[in-house]
Every structure is written in structure tokens, then in C-alpha cells.
Amino acid sequence: MTEKNMDKKFFVTTPIYYINDRPHIGSAYTTVVADALARAHRLRGDETFFLTGTDENSQKNVEAAEKAGEKDLQKYLDNMAAIWQSTWKTLGISYDDFIRTTEERHLKAVERFWKAVDASGDIYKDTYEREYCTGCEEFKTAAELVDGKCPLHPNRELEIVSEENYFFRASNYRDDLLKLYHEKQEFVQPVSRQNEIRNYVKQAMGDFSISRESKKISCGIPVPGDDTQRIYVWFDALINYMSAVGYGTDDKLFKKWWPASLHLIGKDIIKFHCALWPAMIMSAAKSDELLRDENNNALLPERVFAHGFFTVDGQKMSKSLGNVVDPLELIKEYPFDVIRYFLLREIPFGEDGDFSEKRLAGRYSSDLGNTLGNLLNRAVSMSRKYFDNKVPTLNADDAKVALANTTWAGAEGLETLWQSVDAYINNARLDLALEAIWTGEGSGLIAANKYVEETKPFKLAKEDMEKCGLVLYSLLESCRHYAWMLQPVMPDIAKQIIEQLGQDYAVESKKNFKELKAWGGLKPVSSLPEPKILFPKML
RNA sequence: CGCGGGGUAGAGCAGUUGGCAGCUCGCCAGGCCCAUAACCUGGAGGUCGUCGGUUCAAGUCCGACCCCCGCAACCA
Numbered sequence: 001m002t003e004k005n006m007d008k009k010f011f012v013t014t015p016i017y018y019i020n021d022r023p024h025i026g027s028a029y030t031t032v033v034a035d036a037l038a039r040a041h042r043l044r045g046d047e048t049f050f051l052t053g054t055d056e057n058s059q060k061n062v063e064a065a066e067k068a069g070e071k072d073l074q075k076y077l078d079n080m081a082a083i084w085q086s087t088w089k090t091l092g093i094s095y096d097d098f099i100r101t102t103e104e105r106h107l108k109a110v111e112r113f114w115k116a117v118d119a120s121g122d123i124y125k126d127t128y129e130r131e132y133c134t135g136c137e138e139f140k141t142a143a144e145l146v147d148g149k150c151p152l153h154p155n156r157e158l159e160i161v162s163e164e165n166y167f168f169r170a171s172n173y174r175d176d177l178l179k180l181y182h183e184k185q186e187f188v189q190p191v192s193r194q195n196e197i198r199n200y201v202k203q204a205m206g207d208f209s210i211s212r213e214s215k216k217i218s219c220g221i222p223v224p225g226d227d228t229q230r231i232y233v234w235f236d237a238l239i240n241y242m243s244a245v246g247y248g249t250d251d252k253l254f255k256k257w258w259p260a261s262l263h264l265i266g267k268d269i270i271k272f273h274c275a276l277w278p279a280m281i282m283s284a285a286k287s288d289e290l291l292r293d294e295n296n297n298a299l300l301p302e303r304v305f306a307h308g309f310f311t312v313d314g315q316k317m318s319k320s321l322g323n324v325v326d327p328l329e330l331i332k333e334y335p336f337d338v339i340r341y342f343l344l345r346e347i348p349f350g351e352d353g354d355f356s357e358k359r360l361a362g363r364y365s366s367d368l369g370n371t372l373g374n375l376l377n378r379a380v381s382m383s384r385k386y387f388d389n390k391v392p393t394l395n396a397d398d399a400k401v402a403l404a405n406t407t408w409a410g411a412e413g414l415e416t417l418w419q420s421v422d423a424y425i426n427n428a429r430l431d432l433a434l435e436a437i438w439t440g441e442g443s444g445l446i447a448a449n450k451y452v453e454e455t456k457p458f459k460l461a462k463e464d465m466e467k468c469g470l471v472l473y474s475l476l477e478s479c480r481h482y483a484w485m486l487q488p489v490m491p492d493i494a495k496q497i498i499e500q501l502g503q504d505y506a507v508e509s510k511k512n513f514k515e516l517k518a519w520g521g522l523k524p525v526s527s528l529p530e531p532k533i534l535f536p537k538m539l
Numbered sequence: 540c541g542c543g544g545g546g547u548a549g550a551g552c553a554g555u556u557g558g559c560a561g562c563u564c565g566c567c568a569g570g571c572c573c574a575u576a577a578c579c580u581g582g583a584g585g586u587c588g589u590c591g592g593u594u595c596a597a598g599u600c601c602g603a604c605c606c607c608c609g610c611a612a613c614c615a
Contacts (some may be wrong), residue, residue: 015615026615073583135611154612266615307614308544311608319613348552352544352609359551362564370577379575385573392591435553439562446563449578458573533575534605 010041010048015057015269016101016240019080022089025325025355026266026310026317026345032340033095033307034264040425040488044513049257051244052088053099054081057220058137058233065080073219075201083107091327091336091492098243101221101236101318109243110236111224112288117285118224118281122169123210131158137233138208160334166211166229173279177201180278180300188274189305189428190350197274205275210235238277240319241301251290260301261427267306276306302387305428308352317355325355337490338364338535344489360475361538367438367500369535371445372482378452378477380500380531386461390527391476391502392469396520399473399478411519412472414481415441418517421485430489437485476501477522484516496534502526 014034017027031052038050056077065076081100088095099106117123131140135153150158173268179186181198182476211229214369215223220230239247241260248252265273285298293299312323330339341359345367347353385393402410409416417440422431438445452475460468480501487494488495498505501522507515515521 017615021613028592028615030615116586170594192544200542202583264615268610268615307615309609314608315611317614325614337611354551356551358563362551365575366564374574374577380574380576382573435562452573453571456571456576458571461573531574534577537575537577 006382008046009257009261010038010046011245011257011261011263012038012041012050012262013241014052015265016053016237017084018060019054019056019059019084020060021079022080022083023327024181024317025327025330028087028091028327029343029347030264030307031088032091032264033428035095036093036098036340036430036488037262037425037428038488040430040492043484043487043516044422044425049245050094050096051099051241051474052093052095053240053244054079054084054101055233055237055240056100056102057231057236059134059217059219060137062218066249066490068380073171074102074415087328089118091331094360097244099240101240101243103243105246105249106236106240106243107221109248110221110231112248113239113242113280113284114224114231114235116284116286116288116291117168117515118282119411122283123166124169124170125164126167126211127162127164131160133158147167163213163216165209165213166223166226168208168210168235168283169487170208170276173282174205175200176282177275180487181288185276186303187300188270189303193270193274193306194352196272198236200271200487201275205271208232208235208276209516217354226484234272234276235280238272238280247290254290259299259302263301263304264428265304265306267308270304273306277301283501299373299405303305303348303428307350308347310353312345312354313356313358314354333361334364335492337493338368340489341368341434345366346432349429349431361522362533364538369537371438372486373428374496374536375445375449375452375475376500377531379472380528382457382461383472383476384530386465386468387472390493391522391524392473393525394466394469394473396473396477396522398522399477401518402451402474403455403467403471405452408447408454408456409442412520413440413447414478415517416440417443418485425488433485444481448482451475473522473524477519480522481517493534496532500529500531500534502528507529 003101012034014030017023034052038048041048061077061080062073065073070076077100083430085098085459090531114123132138133140133150133153140150140158146231153511178198178201181194183525188197207414210232212220212232214228217230220233221236223229241263242254243249244256245257247258263273281291281300282298291299310317312325315321315323317324324390327339339360342363346359346363400411402408404415417436420436420440421433424430424436434512440447451471455471457468460471479497480503483494483501493499495505498508503522505527509520
């Protein structure tokens with residue numbers, strides 16, 4: 001793994017969610033990934049901005065409000081947005097900002113953006129008789145239809161729309177987009193998606209209709225200078241990533257944060273994020289210097305990472321099957337850290353995955369209880385037993401090197417492990433980072449448990465207290481390292497581990513990353529409180 | 540010819556540039572006793588979907604085929 005020269009800035013986003021229902025495990029997944037990455041970057045000292053929010057200008061919300069019997073749309077939106085916010089709070093999501101696309105700052109950003117695209121000559125008016133899919137919220141070209149229906153929503157009747165709309169000349173940017181994919185391979189992640197988007201741009205992408213007649217829809221942002229038209233929801237939604245950091249309201253703030261480091265999305269909205277969005281920016285940048293870098297290049301997001309979808313116990317998650325997983329129900333059974341761990345560890349990032357409570361229970365008892373919890377517990381218990389309730393007294397450097405002929409490699413091994421964890425984090429691969437923390441050769445949790453067997457500190461306690469102290473110290477110190485490696489994923493568990501090691505979490509978490517990573521952070525002779533079981537057996 | 544994903548040990552998955560088939564869980568047998576009936580060691584278990592091709596060598600490259608999954612509504 002090559003260590004990238006990352007900016008000291010990390011700006012990560014989730015999609016803005018439709019609020020026609022409460023959050024489920026899928027939206028929680030995206031948000032947890034973003035949260036863990038944000039926490040990881042904060043821990044590493046990067047200036048971090050984590051944005052999430054709600055997409056409120058969609059006709060879907062109007063339909064949902066009607067269904068809920070709420071006549072006042074704004075009231076409905078306010079209620080739902082509050083539910084989303086409080087759900088994220090309950091789940092420990094550490095977002096820095098929550099944007100709602102009905103907010104004033106967003107309207108201003110959209111207005112400025114629209115004007116810029118218009119000034120670049122990429123907006124034109126045209127009358128088209130076109131087929132609009134209310135499922136996708138987009139117009140379909142003949143090439144995209146199958147048997148005269150949208151292949152994604154074959155049971156929805158296509159609306160035949162004949163009206164004068166504004167169009168965005170996305171076709172102007174086809175070559176630029178292809179060049180972007182070619183020159184910046186990491187722009188579209190995972191790699192398996194790159195072909196898909198390339199083919200789309202090459203073969204299917206046309207101009208986008210970006211407005212509807214006001215009289216036909218009951219929500220949406222008015223087109224600047226033309227009250228008879230409202231902006232199509234996707235065109236306004238994407239701009240949220242900019243409006244939240246001051247586009248249209250605070251140039252200085254915008255310059256600080258834009259471009260986004262990483263857009264996290266689901267695989268269903270790749271087209272919008274990897275094609276439409278960069279094309280929009282390329283266009284606006286021609287007329288708005290705020291959107292250009294010093295070389296006059298458009299400031300595009302650095303990376304878009306699309307993850308897969310869940311099945312539940314192998315089945316599609318659906319309301320009619322009654323297997324929609326509600327994260328708020330789940331945390332009644334498992335601490336949220338456990339669910340975070342499961343989601344991030346179990347599902348290869350970028351692939352589809354399966355959510356199963358049986359496997360969640362398996363991960364809980366095996367990975368967390370038997371391996372992580374047990375290691376901490378046995379190390380602390382022995383130290384307390386043999387060293388008067390304290391971390392063994394010694395010079396920490398003496399414990400750097402593992403005893404001979406062991407599979408666990410001591411301080412050197414941890415250093416290697418840190419390197420791979422850091423590299424995985426830089427690539428947004430938390431799944432691989434977690435895997436490494438457990439199975440890392442000569443350095444992971446599994447190897448550390450082996451080390452106990454190989455050195456038998458409980459035997460050494462009767463024969464060689466000095467050696468016993470060295471072994472126990474290195475075990476305790478490694479637990480401290482594991483705690484910090486895991487902190488972005490399991491912030492609460494990490495805190496508990498640090499506290500069980502007799503450290504003051506508030507003090508520790510103020511240390512800089514280099515210091516945390518260095519061997520010897522655990523002070524010898526500090527006293528060890530009575531250990532509490534981190535992951536109790538479940539009935 | 541709608542789009543996309545996938546078929547590797549009982550389950551879930553890794554397999555980078557082709558070079559002795561791996562990981563976690565489960566199962567069987569031992570060991571240990573510090574620890575959450577936890578931990579460690581050993582073992583059984585795979586003709587890597589099928590058929591062809593390229594090659595000294597193919598899970599890995601090429602071709603054809605078979606099968607599975609997602610794409611109405613909820614929805615990342």
C-alpha cells in the first residue's frame with residue numbers, strides 16, 4: 001500500500017435522504033460509514049467536515065405527506081427532518097452539519113449555481129414530448145426504455161410530458177467526463193463501477209431536463225427569473241454539497257472546504273454523482289471563478305464511492321415482507337457500537353451484502369467477545385493478580401520486543417498494523433482495516449491471544465516475574481493500540497477499553513495521533529480498575 | 540440483444556501483476572487454566588459453475604454456455 005499524501009482536510013458527505021419514511025438500516029449504513037471515516041480522520045488530526053441532510057424538494061415527500069394526512073407540507077418536512085436528526089443522534093452519528101434543501105442557504109446556492117450554468121450557455125429552453133418516470137424522477141430516452149416502460153419501474157406508467165422546460169447541456173461535457181474517468185481513476189469507486197459509468201456517458205447520456213412547469217408540481221425551487229418553472233429535484237439536490245459549505249452565502253467558508261474529499265452514495269445514484277454532478281460543476285465553473293482552482297480547472301469532488309445494497313437473511317428488504325430493519329429497534333438488543341462493527345466488518349465495502357441477526361450474533365460472541373473482550377479481560381486480570389492491581393512496573397521500552405519464537409511481533413508488528421490500517425482508512429476500506437486488526441499476521445488481536453498461550457504469563461508469574469511483567473505490559477499496551485485503531489468504528493467501546501486500562505479517556509483523546517500510535521503510551525504502575533466484561537454473553 | 544452483481548470447503552467470504560488453493564465461523568480430536576464454558580494446537584472437508592482455448596503453468600487470461608441475485612411499491 002502506498003501512503004498517499006492526503007490533504008489535511010477531509011470533507012465527507014452522505015446522500016441527502018428523502019424523508020418520506022424514517023431511516024432504516026440501509027440509510028444507517030451509509031451514514032455509519034461516513035461517521036467512522038469522519039472519526040478516523042479527526043483522530044488523525046485532519047480538519048474534518050461531515051455532512052448529511054435531507055432532500056426536501058421531491059414530489060415523493062409531497063405524496064408521503066398526503067398519505068400521512070398532513071396538509072401542511074412544511075410541517076411534515078419539519079417533523080420528518082427532526083426524526084432523522086434525532087435518529088442519527090441516538091446512533092451516535094457525529095455529523096458536523098445537517099443540510100435541509102428547503103433552507104435559505106440552499107436556495108441561495110442553487111440560485112447562484114443555476115445562474116453560473118446559464119451564463120456558461122449550457123441552459124436552453126426546449127419543448128419536448130418526453131416520457132417521464134416518476135420512480136426515477138427523470139426523463140427517459142427511447143434507448144433507455146424496455147417495452148415502452150422504464151426498466152427500473154415497469155409497473156409505473158410513464159408520464160407523457162409535453163411542455164417547455166429548461167435543459168442542461170450535459171452532452172457538452174461527455175469528452176471531459178471521459179477524460180476525468182481516465183485521468184483520475186480514483187474518482188469512481190469501487191473500480192467495478194468504472195466501466196458502467198463510462199458506458200453510460202459514452203452511450204446513453206443526453207441532456208438533462210432540469211425544470212418542470214410550476215403549475216404541475218407543488219414543491220421545488222423556482223427557476224431564477226422564471227416563476228413559471230421550478231428546478232428539477234436532482235439538479236437542486238446535488239448542490240447541497242456546496243450550499244452546506246457556504247456556496248452562495250460565504251465564499252471564504254466555501255474556499256476552505258470545497259472540493260469534497262468523498263461523496264458516499266448507494267449504487268443506485270452513481271449516474272447522478274459521477275456524470276451529472278461533475279458535468280454541472282464543469283459548466284458552472286466556466287462562469288464562476290469560485291469553482292475553479294488556480295489553474296482554472298473546475299473544482300470537482302475528489303472521489304465518489306458507491307456501496308452496495310443489503311438483503312436481509314438473503315431476501316430483499318421490503319415492507320411487504322416485513323423484514324425492513326429499523327436501526328432503532330436493533331439498538332435495543334445490541335449496543336450501537338456492535339451494530340456499527342457488524343455493518344462495517346461483515347460487508348465488503350462496495351459490494352452487496354446480507355444483513356442477518358444470526359451472523360450479527362456470531363460476530364458479537366466470536367470477534368468481539370471471545371477475541372477482543374477476552375484479550376483485554378485476561379490481560380487486565382493477570383496484571384491485577386500478579387502486580388498488585390497495577391500495570392507492571394518496568395521501562396516500557398524493554399517490552400517493545402516480543403519474547404523469542406512467538407507469532408506476535410511486539411511493537412514492530414503494531415507499527416506495521418497501524419500502517420495498513422491507515423492505508424485502508426485512506427481508501428475508505430474500513431472493512432479491510434477491521435479485518436487486519438483481527439487477523440493481521442504477527443500483530444492482530446488473534447495473534448495477541450496466541451501470544452498469551454505461547455508465553456504463558458500465568459506460569460511466568462511463578463518463575464520469572466520480570467518476564468511476566470514484560471509480557472503483560474506488552475499485552476496491555478497492545479490493547480491500548482487496538483482501542484485507538486477501533487475508535488472510529490466503536491467509539492464507546494474504545495473509551496471503555498482505555499478506561500479499563502486505567503487511563504483517563506479525556507486526557508488520552510487530547511493527545512495527537514503520533515503520540516497515540518507510539519509505543520509506551522500506557523504508563524507503567526498506573527492502577528488498573530476491576531475489569532468489566534465488555535461483551536457479556538447473550539442468552 | 541435493458542442495466543448491474545455473482546457462482547471458490549457445511550455457512551459467509553479473500554484470492555493483487557497467471558506460479559504449491561486461503562480467511563472467519565461451524566464440525567471432530569487434543570492441550571491449557573490467566574480469562575467471558577473463553578484461549579491455543581492438530582484434523583476432516585474443495586475436480587475454484589460447465590465446456591473449450593492460450594500457456595511450461597489458469598480460480599486468475601480468451602471464447603461459448605448454464606445457473607443464481609438485485610432493478611414495482613418502502614429504499615442506501
